[in-house]
Amino acid sequence: MGLTVERRGSARTLVLSGRLDAASVARLWSEVVREAAAARRRALILDLAGISSWDAAGTALLLAAERAHGGSVELQGASVEVAEALARLRQAPRPAPAHTDTLGWLYRGLAAIPGGIAFIGEAAVAAVRLPRRARLFRVADVLRHADEGGVRGLPLALLLGFLIGLILAFQSLVPMRRFGADIYVANLGAIGLLRELGPLLAAVILAGRTGSAFAAEIGTMKVNQEIDALITLDLDPMTFLVLPRLAASLLVMPALTVVLELAGLVGMAVVLMSSGIPFAAISHQVTAWVAPADAIGGLAKAMVFGLVVAGIGCASGLSTGVGPRAVGQSATAAVVGGIVATILLDGLFAVVFYKLGW
Amino acid sequence: MSAHAVEVVGVAQAFGARTVFHDVSFEVETGEVFVILGGSGCGKSVLLSLIVGLRKPTAGRVLVLGQDMYAGDAAAHGVALRRIGVMFQSGALFGSMTLLENVLLPLEMYAKLPREAREAVARAKLAQVGLADAADLMPAEISGGMAKRAAIARAMALDPPVIFLDEPSAGLDPITSAGLDALILELRRTQGTTFVVVTHELDSILAIADRCIMLDRAAQGVIARGDPRRLREESTNPTVHAFFHRQALAA
Ligand SMILES: Nc1ncnc2c1ncn2[C@@H]1O[C@H](COP(=O)(O)OP(=O)(O)OP(=O)(O)O)[C@@H](O)[C@H]1O
Ligand SMILES: [Mg+2]
Numbered sequence: 214m215g216l217t218v219e220r221r222g223s224a225r226t227l228v229l230s231g232r233l234d235a236a237s238v239a240r241l242w243s244e245v246v247r248e249a250a251a252a253r254r255r256a257l258i259l260d261l262a263g264i265s266s267w268d269a270a271g272t273a274l275l276l277a278a279e280r281a282h283g284g285s286v287e288l289q290g291a292s293v294e295v296a297e298a299l300a301r302l303r304q305a306p307r308p309a310p311a312h313t314d315t316l317g318w319l320y321r322g323l324a325a326i327p328g329g330i331a332f333i334g335e336a337a338v339a340a341v342r343l344p345r346r347a348r349l350f351r352v353a354d355v356l357r358h359a360d361e362g363g364v365r366g367l368p369l370a371l372l373l374g375f376l377i378g379l380i381l382a383f384q385s386l387v388p389m390r391r392f393g394a395d396i397y398v399a400n401l402g403a404i405g406l407l408r409e410l411g412p413l414l415a416a417v418i419l420a421g422r423t424g425s426a427f428a429a430e431i432g433t434m435k436v437n438q439e440i441d442a443l444i445t446l447d448l449d450p451m452t453f454l455v456l457p458r459l460a461a462s463l464l465v466m467p468a469l470t471v472v473l474e475l476a477g478l479v480g481m482a483v484v485l486m487s488s489g490i491p492f493a494a495i496s497h498q499v500t501a502w503v504a505p506a507d508a509i510g511g512l513a514k515a516m517v518f519g520l521v522v523a524g525i526g527c528a529s530g531l532s533t534g535v536g537p538r539a540v541g542q543s544a545t546a547a548v549v550g551g552i553v554a555t556i557l558l559d560g561l562f563a564v565v566f567y568k569l570g571w
Numbered sequence: 572m573s574a575h576a577v578e579v580v581g582v583a584q585a586f587g588a589r590t591v592f593h594d595v596s597f598e599v600e601t602g603e604v605f606v607i608l609g610g611s612g613c614g615k616s617v618l619l620s621l622i623v624g625l626r627k628p629t630a631g632r633v634l635v636l637g638q639d640m641y642a643g644d645a646a647a648h649g650v651a652l653r654r655i656g657v658m659f660q661s662g663a664l665f666g667s668m669t670l671l672e673n674v675l676l677p678l679e680m681y682a683k684l685p686r687e688a689r690e691a692v693a694r695a696k697l698a699q700v701g702l703a704d705a706a707d708l709m710p711a712e713i714s715g716g717m718a719k720r721a722a723i724a725r726a727m728a729l730d731p732p733v734i735f736l737d738e739p740s741a742g743l744d745p746i747t748s749a750g751l752d753a754l755i756l757e758l759r760r761t762q763g764t765t766f767v768v769v770t771h772e773l774d775s776i777l778a779i780a781d782r783c784i785m786l787d788r789a790a791q792g793v794i795a796r797g798d799p800r801r802l803r804e805e806s807t808n809p810t811v812h813a814f815f816h817r818q819a820l821a822a
Binding site: 348349430433434437438439441442444445446447448 | 620623624625649652653655657659661663664665666667676677680681725
């Protein structure tokens with residue numbers, strides 16, 4: 214396989230010879246295209262008389278040369294098959310120039326908003342109609358999702374809660390002690406955990422473990438046309454797939470949160486006791502300063518977070534595109550969306566609770 | 572109710588700027604086996620999804636058992652859906668359920684049968700497609716041809732009067748495929764079931780089809796309609812001729 218360039222008069226001739234297959238085309242591609250482009254204002258002749266064999270890659274090379282040149286190109290010594298193959302390839306539409314958009318993420322995020330609103334609407338309608346379609350709502354599914362999202366998430370909640378309690382107490386103990394206020398670390402830790410960290414971390418656990426699983430499960434069903442199959446069986450996917458998942462998340466979030474908070478309090482107590490504060494003092498601080506409203510407000514937040522995280526997981530599953538990569542993208546979107554939404558909502562709750570004087 | 576099981580009136584479907592087909596119209600009579608033919612990528616599966624209510628066509632109307640699939644109230648739509656069975660080209664079995672559970676699901680939801688009866692019916696449906704011994708396998712544990720047959724069993728679960736099958740015999744050996752054809756003909760004879768079948772298998776078409784339409788990708792629509800046996804003998808359209816005589820089409 215070789216290429217020689219001849220300049221006969223004003224025309225430029227590219228003489229190709231030998232085998233024109235994928236391997237040789239790869240070697241010659243840039244040179245041929247460059248020579249063809251350089252001959253833009255002149256006539257270009259492709260001399261193919263010396264070609265011994267060719268395949269689709271060879272045809273593609275000829276087309277690329279033609280397009281780089283831009284004008285009309287004369288083929289010399291081309292066999293009928295080559296000429297025909299080239300003619301067929303010419304009819305194929307040109308690939309659209311790939312435009313790289315740096316704002317793609319922002320755009321996709323904004324583009325998801327109408328879909329998200331539609332999802333909320335459909336889920337609400339499905340919930341309202343539930344009494345008439347109670348049969349589609351399978352309690353066994355709720356229990357299965359509650360088991361997977363809640364019961365199996367408990368060890369992680371325990372560990373995370375304990376460590377956060379430990380770290381929180383340890384970090385705040387040092388500066389507080391300088392003011393002789395180390396006993397108040399108990400108040401700080403308890404209030405922080407019950408009002409803020411407990412619900413927030415439980416939501417993060419739910420997003421990472423369960424929201425992503427919802428998105429991947431439903432996304433795979435979408436890709437496999439199982440959602441279509443459900444629709445043609447008159448099994449509304451909202452009632453059949455989404456509502457049980459929302460219900461399960463609503464159920465497990467308080468449990469996850471309470472476990473996380475208790476583990477956090479234990480972690481905090483361990484640090485405080487090891488720094489010499491007696492247990493009775495810690496427990497007195499906690500019970501005297503923490504109002505039931507703190508715990509209840511935290512649990513209410515947790516339930517809202519659970520609903521939102523699960524909803525985002527299901528919605529990104531249902532909006533999955535085609536192919537296995539789309540499933541991965543949906544799972545990622547579920548986790549990212551779940552965490553971001555939780556934190557935004559948490560900010561909103563902070564304002565509302567402040568206004569309510571809670 | 573109209574006499575037509577399915578009525579497709581001037582439907583068109585485009586994806587962005589690309590038109591798959593336009594102005595496709597046909598009726599399927601109650602109790603007939605109607606075959607949709609056409610080369611790969613001409614829009615047969617898309618047409619089927621339009622008919623069963625999964626994708627609103629860009630233009631046109633679809634009536635199944637007299638019910639407009641894209642208008643009217645949700646309840647009537649649901650009733651129409653429960654009176655059709657659909658087998659997708661990919662099978663689309665529920666991956667987290669065994670074959671038996673797949674067939675049981677529509678029965679559990681909509682058949683007023685006691686539990687044991689439901690299970691007996693589901694097993695009988697699986698036996699009809701030759702999968703009696705595979706009832707407890709998961710979709711991931713069976714072959715492509717078995718998945719298709721299980722999907723047919725699911726589509727038949729509620730004994731719907733109209734069944735849509737997308738390439739039921741693709742990927743099946745000739746014996747199983749002939750068995751499926753026999754099942755279709757038997758259901759039509761004994762229960763008067765209407766079938767709308769997408770298939771490429773010449774033998775199968777000639778064995779089961781009362782009438783057919785042929786779609787073509789280049790023509791973006793219907794290029795032939797009628798009795799396939801007559802089309803085979805009489806059609807002068809080069810694509811139709813090539814199809815029925817298994818010839819490559821001259822460029
Ligand atoms: N979701 C979609 N988005 C864009 N284009 C699509 C979509 N679904 C199908 N198409 C296009 O519609 C055309 C028809 O597809 P369809 O699956 O109906 O073909 P088919 O006739 O069933 O082919 P086969 O015999 O191979 O199954 C194809 O060109 C395909 O690219
Ligand atoms: Mg198809």
